Amino acid sequence: MTRTVGEVMTREVVQARPETSFKDVARLLDRHHVSGLPVVDHDDKVLGVISGTDLVRHQAAHHAGGRARRLRGSVLRRSARRTTAAAGATTAGELMSSPAITVHPEQRVPDAARVMARHRIGRLPVVDEEDRLIGIATRRDLLQVFLRTDEEIRRDVADGVLAPAMGPAPHPVAVSVRDGLVRLTGQVERRSDIPRAVRLAWRVDGVVGVVNDLTFRLDDGGLSEQPLPDRPALS
Known part of the structure; x- marks a missing residue:
């Protein structure tokens, strides 16, 4: 997005x-x-x-x-x-x-x-x-x-990138946004899905940070944290 x-x-x-x-x-x-x-x-x-x-x-x-x-x-x-x-x-x-x-x-x-x-x-x-x-x-x-609104960002994260990429789930990821800061909550299927969800959220325009509150059902050995992309500072 x-x-x-x-x-x-x-x-x-x-x-x-x-x-x-x-x-x-x-x-x-x-x-x-x-x-x-x-x-x-x-x-x-x-x-x-x-x-x-x-x-x-x-x-x-x-x-x-x-x-x-x-x-x-x-x-x-x-x-x-x-x-x-x-x-x-x-x-x-x-x-x-x-x-x-x-x-x-x-x-x-x-x-x-x-x-x-x-x-x-x-x-x-x-x-x-x-x-x-x-x-x-x-x-x-x-x-x-x-300078996009929080609702625009939330909609893009939830419906624009996470839903298509991660597919239907019994407990879909909940997305909330405040002042551009995205919070992801809920349970994903595999541990490796967590860093993937975080990276996808970062790709959305207007996101200034991502808070990861996700849990997982199956531990497939995936890392729970990976480096996030830098965001440019406009001056």
Whole structure:
């Protein structure tokens, strides 16, 4: 029941071309209330990403370049030339961060969240198999998965994964959820069914923890505890 990036991404994407001017990029960010956008070529292939932070750095470099040109000394002149080059960038293609970090629509939402956390970014262009832009996944899009109601989570755990996977039982597993914390109670047929049930519960979007209160009827030597998958932290 884990959703994919393609299911939560935003399909209408505000984008820029490499030749889009600094001022036009600023207007796009302001008009659409976004903090960044992908830069694509005329074949819709993603070349990079430009953000409000990139624009601020450009302005800072521009003012620093003006001060640096007034300084003397060969070392300072070399530094000034580097700063002036950055200040001279006036298009999205010159200011963007490249290459862009992208994801594919079939990737799982938790995996995309890990990519965001690892690279400390707030958006991921979503591309098809030919690297053409088809959407964008923002931190807000991914957070929707982790802000589901307890009843939605309980229904998915009980009816969506446990019932189909474990089949009918004389004493079915009871599932309760509070603030995303899942509690499993009841008796399963075999000891090895317990870690399986716990793993299945963890696979459901929105689950932040699983409390295992299950007992078993037959001891088939299965382990009662196994490592649980890590859940990404969105920031």
